[in-house]
Amino acid sequence: MATKKKSSTEEVSVEEKLKILYKLQSYLSEIDRIKTLRGELPLEVADLDDEIAGLNTRIAKFESDLVEINKAIKEEKEKIEISKAKIEKYNKQLDNVRNSKEYDHLSKEIEFETLEIELAEKHIRDYQQEAKNIEEQINAAKELLNEKMLDLEQKRKELNDIISETKAQEEKLREKVKKTESKVDPRLLAAFRRIRKNARNGLAIVTIQRGACGGCFNKIPPQRQLDIKMGKKIIVCEYCGRILVDPELVGAPIIES
Structure with a gap:
């Protein structure tokens, strides 16, 4: 019984981390949009x-x-x-x-x-x-x-x-x-910042859309999609290194195929 409770806690914890990271990304993306508005x-x-x-x-x-x-x-x-x-x-x-x-x-x-x-x-x-x-x-x-x-x-x-x-x-x-950053584990935040810095569009965490990474658009294997959907662990795209999240988990729009 104790084992099940611990597992449930871990699952919620990971989900919460992903939600916080996605919210953090949305704030940072809006700041990027403002900078783009200033343009050149x-x-x-x-x-x-x-x-x-x-x-x-x-x-x-x-x-x-x-x-x-x-x-x-x-x-x-x-x-x-x-x-x-x-x-x-x-x-x-x-x-x-x-x-x-x-x-x-x-x-x-x-x-x-x-x-x-x-x-x-x-x-x-x-x-x-x-x-x-x-x-x-x-x-x-x-x-x-x-x-x-x-x-x-x-x-x-x-x-x-x-x-x-x-x-x-x-x-x-x-x-x-x-x-929001104060709610993120320091090591995870450091990784998030590193990914964001290397990403061309500043996106460190992206949703799966049409079975593909929302950052680089490479296809994701079905089993990996299922793991991402379950939200039990943080998974990164094997092509671009961005953190992947299920759109339903973070309340993001789903693009139908």
Whole structure:
């Protein structure tokens, strides 16, 4: 008589464990659904943040290059003024030359400074063209930055709206998860978490549907189905490793074949 009572207790205990695990899975699946509802928004927001930071760095580099170019243009203009001053001085000295040697020397100096002016003017034109190109790149980058900023603002608003809508629901679910987990044997809970982590859809416990595992859909032998239906021990799918449970035991819908 005592043996029968002990067996009955064990059977109820296993059934209760399966029911608790299935309830725990339902809470966790609902949390997963909320996360799915948020979709890729958190990643999109992070990517946009990175893009904006990169654009700001690029613009700062362009602006730094522009400062250096303007500085170079200023230096070339100063060279031109110096060369012009020298030419003016040499032209005055030409009026007082005493021989052809001095004249040739001054003429060569004037010619040299004239070439220096032409070279400086060429450098200025090149720098100005480079500055123009950089300014165009700055404008394009700023335009793209503005677009990304607007996009980021919209994505953040969408994400914040979803979070605010689901935050209370998620907190309640997490509280239920915490309470339910406290009812599960630590070793069984650890196994449940491990299975859930490895499962692609986060399902650690599934019902039998149409004679197959509700997780991987592989067929389950009839005798094993009977063992699962009896609920006397915890049985896992030999293909995917998920815990199997009879749908009637946990009150889950049954899909007719």
